[in-house]
Amino acid sequence: MAQTYDVVIVGAGPAGLMAARTLGQAGLKAALLERKKDIPKIHRSCGGVLNVNELTFNQMVTFDEDRQEIACPTLGYSIHYDGPHQDVYGFHLYSPGGKRLEFGDFAELRKDPKKNRLGVAVSKELLLRGLLDASEKSGVAVFSNTNVCGVTKTEAGAAVECDDGQSFEGRFVLAADGINSRVARVMGMNKSREFFGTTCDTSVMIEGTDCPDPDGFLFMFTPQYVLSMIPVAQKNCYHIYATTGNRQDRPPAMLKQFMFEDPIFSLWYKRSRILEHRTACVVSLWTPIEKPFQDNVIFIGDASWRREMSNVGSMCTGYKAARCIIQALNEGKPNEDGMKEYLDWYAENYFGPFGARKPRGRNFNQYLTPDDMDYLVQLPDKRLPQTMDIFKVVNLIGSTYAELMERIYDERPDTLARLMQVRENMDEDAEKQTRQGFKNI
Ligand SMILES: Cc1cc2nc3c(=O)[nH]c(=O)nc-3n(C[C@H](O)[C@H](O)[C@H](O)COP(=O)(O)OP(=O)(O)OC[C@H]3O[C@@H](n4cnc5c(N)ncnc54)[C@H](O)[C@@H]3O)c2cc1C
Known part of the structure; x- marks a missing residue:
């Protein structure tokens, strides 16, 4: 009953x-x-x-x-x-060579955290x-x-x-x-x-990093993957995430490669201590x-x-x-x-x-070389506006690089050709991710 x-x-x-x-x-x-x-x-x-x-x-x-x-x-x-908290100021993107695309000036913003933070890690x-x-x-x-x-x-x-x-x-x-x-x-x-695919994720919590400006939602492009890092509530502690929609990838191996073997990013973690807190998730995307x-x-x-x-x-x-x-x-x-x-x-x-937004593939590191990404990330001559809204980030990147197309064409026609491949293959790449997913019906 x-x-x-x-x-x-x-x-x-x-x-x-x-x-x-x-x-x-x-x-x-x-x-x-x-x-x-x-x-x-x-x-x-x-x-x-x-x-x-x-x-x-x-x-x-x-x-x-x-x-x-x-x-x-x-x-x-x-x-x-x-409870404890750490402030978060927005996004930064890093290229494989460690060049940075900034959404806001964290050094300036953290002078007035209450007014300028866009996130609090609790x-x-x-x-x-x-x-x-x-x-x-x-x-x-x-x-x-x-x-x-x-x-x-x-x-x-x-x-x-x-x-x-x-x-x-x-x-x-x-x-x-x-x-x-x-x-x-x-x-x-x-x-x-x-249905548009399945992502798998592993994250690890660390104490201490030599990353400059770690108080943001950071995305790091390595030659193979994209990883992310974000502060957690405890002072000087961070989560690092490895996320993939590709069935062949192994998130724990991605994390290990990023933190200990990558020639640029491993330098951030030389003095970090890995804490016991380890989490994972599998997400069906609908x-x-x-x-x-x-x-x-x-x-x-x-x-x-x-x-x-x-x-x-x-x-x-x-x-x-x-x-x-x-x-x-x-x-x-x-x-x-x-x-x-x-x-x-x-x-x-x-x-x-x-x-109604249709998911699209944006597999930058499949088409662009690490050198292309380093070049593109340092191209904008000013910082992009501060935000923690991922939809805004995508739009800001789109409009910023649309304005830079002529310059890229003049300076790096090969890079532009590879960038066009990312665009041309967006739908096909999204379909590939869908085919690799587990519908769990
Ligand atoms: C890698 C990653 C990082 C993230 N980081 C952030 C972040 O920093 N900030 C942020 O705002 N969001 C973040 N999110 C998203 C955030 O975790 C979710 O949006 C949020 O937890 C959703 O809350 P919810 O209550 O809807 O679902 P959930 O938090 O998923 O809660 C659902 C609950 O239902 C229970 N449940 C499920 N099935 C059953 C069942 N059959 N019977 C009984 N109970 C059941 C589960 O055990 C769970 O407790 C992140 C997500 C991921 C994957």
């Missing part, structure tokens, strides 16, 4: 926990189901950086270390956070623990070590079944089970989505769900998205969906009509601007 609630939430990441806290504090009877035993413990790769002071999906989040508060003035929620474990404690205090029933395997439509709303035989029924179910959402899969939501609602199941966070929506994006969808559920139940509309405000908001801020 099913246990009955107003709302059943599947998954206790940033999206599910934010929804649980919001529903609990409004007095609703909510159940939070999570397959992990220790809910806040992080096993899956995540930098733990929160985007701040810049719009993320049209929402703004701020961080105030004096008040120990993460706040979202656009939606109206706040979270107490008294302890995700502490952040989740705080949300979990607040949810439990407000009466949310938390079931850890509980793996949801099925969803059915019921007269009252929807029910979920778990692989230990338990079942839970709610007037609404919130699917917050992350990027490879099982709820989306078993409900057939993936049938109308386009186009986003256009309407994150079916049979009283509402999708929030990565569960509806193309790849990671971000911690801030996930918390915002969790909060917004929970507020709409509260209103829907107050108004006696436990149905799609009751969730209209959430669905319109998602369409306007998430699916509308980003949903």
Whole structure:
């Protein structure tokens, strides 16, 4: 016999926990189901950086270390956070020879961190623990070590079944089970989505680096791969990621090559200490769900998205969906009509601007030589604007190099020819990545 609630939430990441806290504090009877035993413990790769002071999906989040508060003035929620943090100032890209394309002048920006940071690396474990404690205090029933395997439509709303035989029924179910959402899969939501590959990732945490300006989201092009590095909450500590969509690549070997053998980048890590914290993840890439609602199941966070929506994006969808559920139940509309405000908001801020974007291959190091990349990276005569928005980065690179085409043609026609190959093969390379993926249907 099913246990009955107003709302059943599947998954206790940033999206599910934010929804649980919001529903609990409004007095609703909510159940939070999570397959992990220790809910806040992080096993899956995540930098733990929160985007701040810049719009993320049209929402703004701020961080105030004096008040120990993460706040979202656009939606109206706040979270107490008294853990460690490091500031993050935006992107830098490095070529194989160690030349740098800068988005903002970090040395200048870090003179006023509160005003200029665009990210704060926080302890995700502490952040989740705080949300979990607040949810439990407000009466949310938390079931850890509980793996949801099925969803059915019921007269009252929807029910979920778990692989230990338990079942839970709610007037609404919130699917917050992350990027490879099982709820989306078993409900057939993936049938109308386009699949475009699988990425594998390994990351390692280090203490200390001789990288100049490490307080950013850094992408390093080696002759074979692209790796990234980002600060974590603990002072002077960083995550290094190896990510690939290519089945032949081995992320741990990529990391090893980058940190210990690469003639340029290994110099950054000569005095680093590798900490025990090691994470990994596999991500199935699908186009986003256009309407994150079916049979009283509402999708929030990565569960509806193309790849990671971000911690801030996930918390915002969790909060917004929970507020709409509260209103829907107050108004006696436990149905799609009751969730209209959430669905319109998602369409306007998430699916509308980003949903239809077709993924394209940008395999620079497959076509360009290391020397080409060194030349191109040092070509712009001024820094690009500071940002932590990856979509803006792509657009800024596109417009900057479009203006430089004539100069590249004059100075390095061979480089231009190889650059054109990147462009001409974008669709074919994207298809290759799709063919190598695991659909997990
Ligand atoms: C390499 C990497 C680095 C990243 N770095 C950053 C970063 O620095 N900053 C940032 O903002 N974002 C980052 N992200 C993205 C960020 O981690 C996600 O966007 C965010 O965690 C999504 O939150 P969520 O709650 O939607 O899903 P998740 O955090 O994935 O939570 C889903 C939860 O559901 C549970 N679950 C899954 N299936 C079931 C089931 N069947 N039954 C019960 N429970 C289930 C999972 O165990 C998990 O706890 C990164 C992602 C990757 C891959």
